[in-house]
Structures are given as C-alpha cells and as structure tokens.
Amino acid sequence: MPSKLLRLILYIRVSTAREDMISPELQEHTGRKYAADIGAAIIDVIYDLDLDGHDFAKRKIGAIIARVASDEADGVLVYRYDRFGRNTELSLTNIRMLEGIGGVAKSATEHFDTKTAAGRLARTNMLGIAEFQRDIIGENWMSTHANRLRNGLPHHGAPRFGYWYCDTCPMPKPRSPRGVRREHKKRETCEKCKSGIQIPRPRYGPALAYAYSEFSDGKPLTRVAHELTLDGLRTYGGHIITDKSLLAAMDTGFGAGYLRVTPGAQSWADELPESAVDGIGIAKIDRFVWIPGAHRQVIESEDVWEGYLERRRAGTRIASHKTRAKYPASGLVFCIDCGDKQGKAMRAGSSRGARGSKYLTWRCGNIDTGQCNHSNASREAVDSVILKWLLEWAKDDGTARAVAEAAVSAEKQQPDDSAHWSAEITRLKTLKKNLVRMRAAEEIDQQEFIEQRDEYAAEIAAAEAKLKRSKSYRVPTIPKREIFQGLMTEWPHLDDDTKRAALRKVIWRITASRGEFHDEGRYKIIPMWERPILEVEAS
Template sequence: MPPKRNGEAPRVAVGYTRVSTKREEMISPELQAHEQDTYAERNGIRIVERVEDLDLSGRDFARRSVDYIVKGIIEGRWNVVLLWKWSRWGRNLLQSRLYLAEVEQAGGEVIAVTEDFDTTTSVGKFSRDQMLAIAELQSNQIGENWKEAHERRRRMGLPHNGQFRFGYTYSRGAGYQPDPVSADALADCYKRYVEAGESMRSLTQMLNANGHRTGRGNLFTNISLGRLMDTGFAAGLIREKSNPGGNGNTLAAYDVWRMGVHEPIISMELWEKYREKRLASAETAPRLRSPKHSFSGLVYCPQCKKRMRRTTGGGRNGPHWRCRTRLQNKSCPGASIMDDRLEKIMREWVVENAQGGDTIEEDADRIRAAQKATTNLAACEAEVARLKRKRTRLLDVYTDDESYDKGDYLKKKAEIDRDLERADLTLRAARKRVNEIDTTDYRDIFTTLADLWDNATPSEKRELLSKVVRRIEVRAGTEKRKLSKVNVVPRWMPDPWE
C-alpha cells in the first residue's frame, strides 16, 4: 500500500471481521482484530469502529453488514476498510467485485492486512481478484465435501445432520427415537389433516395451545408446520432431490425417498394419503423448474404496462417472453420475444455501456450536479454546526460573566436562533436534493457485468441488471430482427411512466 502523501485526508478505518458458518479456517474474531490493529498502527491508520459478522457465510452479501460499511464511507465516518484476508470480504467473486466497486466509488479503499496489494495498479487488482477467486474456489470445494457427506448419510438411511426434529429425541448412541409426548402430537396432526380435513392453521393453533414449540423454541406457524410434515421423517423416510436446484423447498421438489434407520411414528399408508392431498392442493403443478431467470421482473409490455411472462409453450423453438395480459384475456395486442434473442440484445447493450456508451457519456451533467449538491450539503452542515457552537459560546460567556447583561444575551441568542432556523431549512433542502440525485457511477457496474456475463448464473445477472435497468420494454411487431423492438429504460433516466 503506498504511503500517505501530504495533504491527503487522515486514514480512518472500520475493522471488518467475518466468521463463516462453515468455520473454514477457524480464525477467531480476536485474532483477526489483532492483525488489523497491528497493520493500522504500522501504517498510521486510526480504527474508529469494528463491525463483526459472526456465523455468516461469505457466499451471500444480503445478510451481512457490507451495506452499512459502504454507507459509513459515504457519510464520512471512515475511508478505509480493514480485513484479515480477502476471503473475509466474500467468497462470491461477482458480488465481491461489485461491492468493492461501490466502496471505491464512495471514495474508500479496502485492505486485507495479511494480503496487502497495491490495488491502484493493474497487477495489484489482478492479485486481489486472484485471492477472491481462490476464496470462491475454496467455498465451492467445501460445499462439494458437505454434499458428499450428506449423500453418504442418506445412503445409510440417516438424515444429513443430527439437528432437532420434532417428534423425536436424539443421542449419538441411539440416534433418533420417538418422543413419547411430541410424537403423538405430530401423528395426530397427520390424522387430523388427512381424515378430518383440518387446515394447517388449525393444527398450528392446537400445537401452540398445548405448549409445543419448534427446535428454536418458537411458536409454530402454518409454514413451519407444513415444512415439518412435508419432510416425511415421521413416516421413517429420508428425502432428497435428483435435481438439487429444482422447485425450491416444496414437497414436489423431492422425488427420491429412502427408508431411514429411525423408527416411524405414522404408517406409510397415512403418509401417502397426506402427500397426495398436499400435492393436490398446491398452487402449481408438482414439477421441477428453474425458480429464477436473468430478466425476471424486468421485462414489460409497454401497451398494458404489465410484466411479461417467460414461457416455453406456444409451439416456439425455445423459451420466450409473452405479454401476461394477452395470455390471460387477449385484451392487449401483446408482444413476445425469444429468450435467446433478448439475451443477445441485452448483452450487446451491456457491452456498449461498459465501453463508454453514448447514454452514459452524455450523463456527465448528472455526475456534476451530484458533486455540486454534495458539496453544498457539506457547506450547509458546516454552517449549522458553526451556529450551534456560536450559541454554546454565548451561553458560556453569559453564565461565566456575571456582569453580562441578560437583555443583550437574549437579543443575541434570538439572532443566532433565527440564523440557525434559516440554516436548518437550507440544510433540509440540501439533503433532499442529494437524495433526489442519483449519485451512482454506473460505469463500474457495467464493467463488472460485462466481464462476468458469460460465467454468471441467471440470478447473479438478474441482481446486477436490476442496478442499472429500470425496465425492459418489448413492443409488438412483425419484424423479428428489428432491434428497436426492445427499449431498455435505464435507472439513471427519468421514468416516462411516472
């Protein structure tokens, strides 16, 4: 890391510590913090806050505190993020690079204190990305090892872990044994659902009223009870999917059922009747399908202004997007486009903008306006702070000097209060202006999206696209090769529908 030059702002840091649920290296938070302190002292960095994400995986940023860290940089609370290693930042290369770009865009820098590269150089960025790629590889390998262990346990008739299961007690020696109290309650739920036609809501109320709780000590809900009964564990079964990603965690998703070594508490006949009834009442047919697509929720029909649906029906060669209103009642002229053609058009649009497309380049006024608004906000905040200090000094003088005239004090205080009220109104207007202006630098997002487009999963592409695309409009038309049939509404432009 290059040394601090004269005139640069002081380096103020937040120390970020993460320990995964998998406990990859079993590195304690204390050791990570010690390495951060050592590096900070050696390089003249002051740590003002520590943020810990304990028992959280690096695969997904959604539940972690990275957004809070970026917000701290934007608000000026710190300008450096200290990590123990790059793997603590994340084990998902796509999301790691995206959030690094957000930190740098906000004027901050991220430093891994035991893997310190000068990321202002191309070699340093390459080295950093290599460490992030290795972290992702290690995570994938850990996941594969767990998957193999789970499959081995299922082949032996064992569940994939020894966690609490309602209706049973567990010990290492005896395994799962029916619990005299909760086993009868669970068996009664199956009978009431199948034979008496009682709803999950009714069964949930019965369990909670009788003092039964989940493994975490919480009250049962309709969803938690349904998921518990859908496992088939009470029938002595161990379930699994032939397609691990198919149809979420629903009963229909599990198409492989093995007899376990534990004792069942309901008959196989009762289980089959329960399973048949649950599948029949499901909102969608029990089939395996991909739960998410690259453009889910982004494709619209501009005629009816409704989201379009991705479908494989209609006798076309491959998946395509069709107007939802047209499918339902034919009240809209409708539009459609092949999924692979939309993929090609969007890829070209992303690459064009990553290379400095006209739309992005012509938006320099927005960036300058955002910078001006931010500078004005800082000046307004400084003025409010100055007037508050002035009012405090006036009070100190009045209380310390007994000869100070009370009338003069009240007059000057009233003047300061009026100035402070005006300054506070100006500050509120400045804050509103900053919030209204989009300060995002979309170039970094487009660069990441273009680099990783061909290797990203549909859900990852959808996540990135949602940051730059407000809507993809597909117009009706007969010219199938006409690119103007698709109109992309970017997030940095005003929405004509509003």
C-alpha cells in the first residue's frame, strides 16, 4: 500500500530588504526543490514580505496550524527553522504547537531527524545559535545608541514632531508608513540628512512652540490641539492632533532642545534608554532626565520649558479627592454616534436658542477636536428618561426582573478566562522584548519599530485590563423593587450629588444617539446588570 503523500504549506518570510537577505525567490525555489526530493506536495505558499517575525506568530501561525488541524495540510515547510519565530523560545513554542496536533515542521536547509532526541537537540542548538547572533547584533545596536547620544542625537532618526531632516529635502504631506520608507531611501544621498541633526519644520515648529507656551500659561491642551487641528495641521502619520499626541511630543523635551533619557544612560554605557522601548506616560515624567541635544530649540526661552515641567509635575501630584457632582447624571452620559467605539463621555454645558433662550445640555468631548458633529443632548430630557426608568422598576410586577435575572443567569455560565489573559500578557511581553532584537538585527526599520512597540504596549494594556476585569468580575445582582420604591420616595428631597451616587449603584451608562434635541427616544439606559463583561471601569 503506497504511503500517504505529505502535504505541506510553504511559508516564506523576508523581514526587510538588505543585501544579505534571503530572497523570497530563493526561499521558494529551495523549498520546492526539497519538497520534490522527499516526495511531498506544496499545497500553498504563504508570504510575509517586509514584515517581522512577530507578525507570523501573531497573525499567521494560528491560521496555518488551524489548517493543519482541519486536515487541510500535514505540516509547514520553511527555509530555516528560525522562520518560526524570532528567538529560540518562540520558535520552539510554534513548532511544538504544530507537532502537538500531529503536524510536521520541515526545514529545507536544516535536515534533522526530529523523531530522535539527538535530532531535536540539534534543532534546538541551531535555533540557539541564531538567537546568539541576533543578541550580538543587539549589543552593537545599543552601543550605537550610546554613540548617538554622545553626538547629541536622539536614539533613532525618525523625524520628531515640529522638526524635519534638513532644509533642502522636501517635506511630505501626512503619509503612510510605507511612504516613510520610500522617503528614507531618497534621503540616503543627502549630506545634510546624514548628519542626523533635525531642524524646525515650517508651520509645525512654531506650532510646537505655541503648544509649549500656551500650556505653560495654563491653557488646556485639548484647546491647543483643537486650534492646531483647525489650522490644518495633522500628526506626521496623518491623524488628528489630540492632547495625548501633543503630550507625547512635548514630554520628550525635543522642542526645548533636549534629549530624554533614563538616568542610567547618562554614563553612555550600553544600557538602552528607556524612551527607546516604552512610550512616556503622565506618571513617568520624573523617571527621565533631559540632556542638551545638537538640534535647535523651538521654544523662546528656558522659562517656558521650566513652566511646562512644573505644570506637568503638578498635574501628576494632585491629591485625589471626591468632587461633589453638580448633576444627577454626571459621568453617566456617553455619545455613541461620533465614531468613538467605546463611546465618548459627555459633559454638562449650555447653549443659546435663536431668541436668546438658554438650553441646558450634555456635550460630547470629541466636539473640541472636530471629531464629532453630534448635536448637544438635552439635560432636561436625560433627567426625564432617568426618572421614568426608575418609576418603571419601582412599579415592576416582576416581568422585567424575570427577564433581567435570566440574562444574569446566562452570564454565570461564562468561563473564567483569567488564565487565558495571563498567558496572553506573557506572550505579548515576550514579543515586545524580542522587538528590540529584531530592530538590532535591522530586520525592521525604525518607523516600524516605533509603531509595533506602541501597538504591543496598547495590546498589553488591554490584556491587563481584561485580566483585572476577569479576576474582579462578580455577577451583578438586581436590586429588589423595594429599593427603587424607597429611592422614588426620597428622590424629591435628595441633592444632586446624592442622586448621582444612588444612580451609580444601578446605572452603568446612559447612551445618547443622534436625533432631535428634546427627543427622549435618543437616550438608552444601560443598567449595571447589563454592563458588558469585559468592560473595565476606571479605578
């Protein structure tokens, strides 16, 4: 009886275009030749061009293993075993996942008999050697960082907001990451660009200086960001400028003529500046020091920079205290029609009618940035919806409660996924650390490194939030009708702060959709027992 034909998926990855890269053509030719030599069939060829190894682990390996698990293929063929990941641990993890479901992992250039202990040892050793070579390159890359700091240059050469490379190379419009790589190749022949000393960019340099000055004088940064947006400015990636994106640019101190490093980096040792790996946050302002850079500052004086730091530090050290709510629905009303997936919190305000009449409103926070054209929500209508909702529950004959209890009972069947999120956090942190090695090996350019670093940071934060939520989540209870009846009895005598505290016990959110100002149908109350399971409230 003839043996079964081995069906393989050929995976080809090229991280970046370098002289010593293994071309996709060579990888495919070698893979097909090897498959023919062992009598196997290539049923599909999967390419990852200009992508790094973590993309395979995150986006490709799951789909490939699923295809093997569904008996669409028998295994995966690569040019070298290190194509399975960017370090020994990840490569072995992916290989074991594949072999654990009965699939085979084949290398076209490394022929080990992995059915034996000696063969598996040889494969592991080969992966370890590849990782060692990348670690050596990584150490050299960190030394390069130290050399850049000695010369007054930032740890990477990507353009800083407000600056550009020189006064002769064209300044592009906001563009895609691929556009960045194309322009980088054009600048390789420019001697001014090669110096690495960036110069203030027209319009953007003065805009950065204006942001520093206005923030130091006490103006809200959201208002400054809105002014820059109305002036036609965007981030270099083409996005709307927000207070967060401005803070990210201003906290570096680059516009003040400085470079931001960790204290340990002052010795210019091999330690990688933390700013190269982790983005700064509001609570991290005192974890860094600023040293003079070779570039020119855009701010008018050192007093502006000192004023900026003073206000930033004051903002992170204000003692927390309870603020009395001015309105019953404070912090509960959210706009859901402005494009914000999570819903944007609305704040109290007022507007004037055509004849001078005053309307009390709830106003979407995205209006300030120009991202929301939502009409204001009526504060009077929201209060009316709340009161009617409370009355309905106070008069409920048990029907509504039975429906809600059935939904809560279904939630109790949800499995505990804390172990999943713990494993996911470990995986993401490993990939994030590995990102530095990939940049050191020049397998991704600096712009990709920054984008993927920020992407990982966001994914880790989201996973940690979901882990916290899964550990702290308790199936909500539905208050008895007597609670609502007692609340309605006391409602006319309660102040707004007490009303708000009571509503927070039973209402998660009040969503406002687009519609007529006084139309109560625009508003939907989501009670606490209908709150999404994975939604994490701010601590």
